[in-house]
Amino acid sequence: MSAASKALLLLSCTFLGLICGTLYLYSSYSPQLAARLNYTATDSSQIALLGTIGIAVSGPVAGRLVDSHGYTMSLFLGGLCTVLGYYGLKIQYDHQYSSVTSSASLIFMIGCGSTLMNSACLKCCAISFPSIRGVATSLPLALYGLSALFYSVIGSVFYPGDTSSFLGFLAFSAAIIFIICTPRIIMADREHRVRRNRVAAAAATANSEFELTAIPNIEQRSSTDQHFKHSQQKQIGGVDLLKSREFWLIFIVTGALASMGQMYIYSVGYMVKALALHNHNLVAEIPAHLDVDSHSSLESLVQQRQSLQVGLLSIANCVGRIASGILGDVFSQTFHKPRSMLLFLPALGLTLAQTMGLRFEEYSDLSSLSLLVGFFYGFTFCIMPIIVGDAFGMDNFSLNWGFVGLAPILPSFYFTKLFGKTYDSNSSISEVTGTSVCVLGKKCYSSVFHITIWVTAFSVVVVTLINVRKRRRDKAIDRI
Numbered sequence: 001m002s003a004a005s006k007a008l009l010l011l012s013c014t015f016l017g018l019i020c021g022t023l024y025l026y027s028s029y030s031p032q033l034a035a036r037l038n039y040t041a042t043d044s045s046q047i048a049l050l051g052t053i054g055i056a057v058s059g060p061v062a063g064r065l066v067d068s069h070g071y072t073m074s075l076f077l078g079g080l081c082t083v084l085g086y087y088g089l090k091i092q093y094d095h096q097y098s099s100v101t102s103s104a105s106l107i108f109m110i111g112c113g114s115t116l117m118n119s120a121c122l123k124c125c126a127i128s129f130p131s132i133r134g135v136a137t138s139l140p141l142a143l144y145g146l147s148a149l150f151y152s153v154i155g156s157v158f159y160p161g162d163t164s165s166f167l168g169f170l171a172f173s174a175a176i177i178f179i180i181c182t183p184r185i186i187m188a189d190r191e192h193r194v195r196r197n198r199v200a201a202a203a204a205t206a207n208s209e210f211e212l213t214a215i216p217n218i219e220q221r222s223s224t225d226q227h228f229k230h231s232q233q234k235q236i237g238g239v240d241l242l243k244s245r246e247f248w249l250i251f252i253v254t255g256a257l258a259s260m261g262q263m264y265i266y267s268v269g270y271m272v273k274a275l276a277l278h279n280h281n282l283v284a285e286i287p288a289h290l291d292v293d294s295h296s297s298l299e300s301l302v303q304q305r306q307s308l309q310v311g312l313l314s315i316a317n318c319v320g321r322i323a324s325g326i327l328g329d330v331f332s333q334t335f336h337k338p339r340s341m342l343l344f345l346p347a348l349g350l351t352l353a354q355t356m357g358l359r360f361e362e363y364s365d366l367s368s369l370s371l372l373v374g375f376f377y378g379f380t381f382c383i384m385p386i387i388v389g390d391a392f393g394m395d396n397f398s399l400n401w402g403f404v405g406l407a408p409i410l411p412s413f414y415f416t417k418l419f420g421k422t423y424d425s426n427s428s429i430s431e432v433t434g435t436s437v438c439v440l441g442k443k444c445y446s447s448v449f450h451i452t453i454w455v456t457a458f459s460v461v462v463v464t465l466i467n468v469r470k471r472r473r474d475k476a477i478d479r480i
Helices: 003-020 022-037 041-069 072-094 100-128 130-158 163-211 218-234 239-243 245-278 292-334 339-359 363-392 397-404 409-425 446-478
Strands: none
Touching (some): 003 072, 003 100, 003 130, 003 163, 022 072, 041 100, 041 245, 041 409, 072 163, 100 163, 130 163, 130 292, 130 363, 245 339, 245 397, 245 409, 245 446, 292 339, 339 446, 409 446
């Protein structure tokens, strides 16, 4: 494969990441969707949760599909789910068809589509660029994280207050990017299939020749046995994966850290609204007597603030993913240290974020919190796949990562639902619009952060166990 061909492949995978990450836009339009369809904050949180579940439960399916059948089928299914999901949301919004089940199903489709495309792109990059695996996989994951900024900027500039047109643009642009980027990845799929067949044939020939040749001395046998042990140790999958203690430790950390990021990403729109209505400086920009027109102006202003937080989350998410890939390669290849040591950064960083979420009372403080959560959430989701590959090998990489990706489902379900219920319990019905609003500032949701801070603190302990076990295992191997 020529350098130009490799560059085109990397660009194709990278820009597909742009439509894989559109689910993170949900916070920028969820309050408006909820108002249009008469949903509560709890309803909106449950809809967001179905997107997260879609991302997670489709992981093993997408992994098996990619590992067994290549990238093409997974790509097409993912693109179809994403485009139809956004188009369906637009139709529902336009016709004011209020159905939490329908909205949740469409968001679930978008989540599944995201994982199906992302799994194909991730393994394609990992296989195509083995010497810079961390950096190569970080690029599509970076645009995955940057997606929310890209689309929120377009939404605020070209579709301010027009949620219907924005949802239509999401469906149309996803289709165009998919059509442009997939041909090169499909070509790579064919090339990788040919290469795998050649390697398998060569390995079969080598094994036949090896069986006919006696090992000349004990030193060669020892060297061969040691190489065999190392290769066998790294290639783990299926039932053996579920028996591995290391898998469960990685699973726990992924679930704890990812669920904290997801809860914030899907709930920050309501945090903005709560602090905005409670913040005297922001309310001062609107006439004191909130009639229908002035309330509409306030809603428009709040929506702009929501888009800003989504944009900051997206930028930080992107930077965190790139930083993760670069640091992972530097740690592994330059300093010969395990990438798992880098897990201390997001564990400690998200612990700090929970403390900030508990204390901040002004809207202006949310920007630093969004940057922090976005960075360490992106860092987590970029370093974890590479750690899974390092620990269990590349033969079953997509499937193994798919199983690890299931980790956030239960904690995300619990904390996202808890946030919605807490917010609703502190809300009252507005006399102007007849909808539920909370004007208590951080008291609308702060009790949730009293719990999440313990979750992230626990993740620090588990990360420590992962690295202690890794060090002991490496020493044991060295003594063989």
